[in-house]
Amino acid sequence: MKKYFEKKFWKYIYRRSLNNWYKRNFSSPSPEFVKHEIIKKNNLDNSLWIETGTYYGDxxxxxxxxxxxxxxxEADKRLYDLAVKKFQNSKNIQIIxxxxxxxxEEILKNNQNHKNICLYLDAHLCMDHLTKEPTFKEENLETPIMVELNIIEKFLTKFDRVNILVDDIRLFDGKTQNYPNLNEIVDWARKNKSNWFIEHDIFIIKFQANSI
Ligand SMILES: C[S@@+](CC[C@H](N)C(=O)[O-])C[C@H]1O[C@@H](n2cnc3c(N)ncnc32)[C@H](O)[C@@H]1O
Structure with missing residues (x-):
């Protein structure tokens, strides 16, 4: 029923995001509902999903x-507490x-029983749109992305297939805070014999163990 309603009235449901996007000349970042479609498209069957940066849990x-x-x-204790409350009845969600x-590293080590794994890497400092305050912050480390990728690298061959989605790739210009240059992440994908492409501000890396 929800799906039918969404399919029929999506332009109405997302009218605010669509209007804002139009006003921004359809530039990045794309509205959340568009990013969510990209995530759905890059899901792997029977996979564990790991998200870094829970925020409000959407x-x-x-x-x-x-x-x-x-x-x-989620590193921010206030956001973590809110997420725990929000998902208290969801049996398949664990917030850390x-x-x-x-x-x-510990999470990957303890979940090698899964055939496939998908990761949505979205942990970084951001302005909380409700409190207008910055979220969790570490001096000189706005994004842990390269550390995250280097940890994942050690576990790639432990799974059949690994899909990694890195959000906010527009920031990877080598000038924004400690975001690396796009080349660094492309090099990482090439070094690990993975396919990569970009859709709607999301850098997508696809690794398949039996193709190497
Ligand atoms: C852009 S928001 C995440 C949005 C969320 N993934 C979504 O799609 O709705 C970034 C979140 O990452 C959190 N964060 C920042 N640095 C972090 C870190 N090193 N580890 C985990 N979470 C972090 C922030 O507190 C913030 O809530």
Missing amino acids: TTNLLSNLSSKVISI NDKSQSIL
């Missing part, structure tokens, strides 16, 4: 409809209060 919620298990890591770069 994407966590989407992922819980795609997968039997979602682990989302930690820095992704500190806990990701």
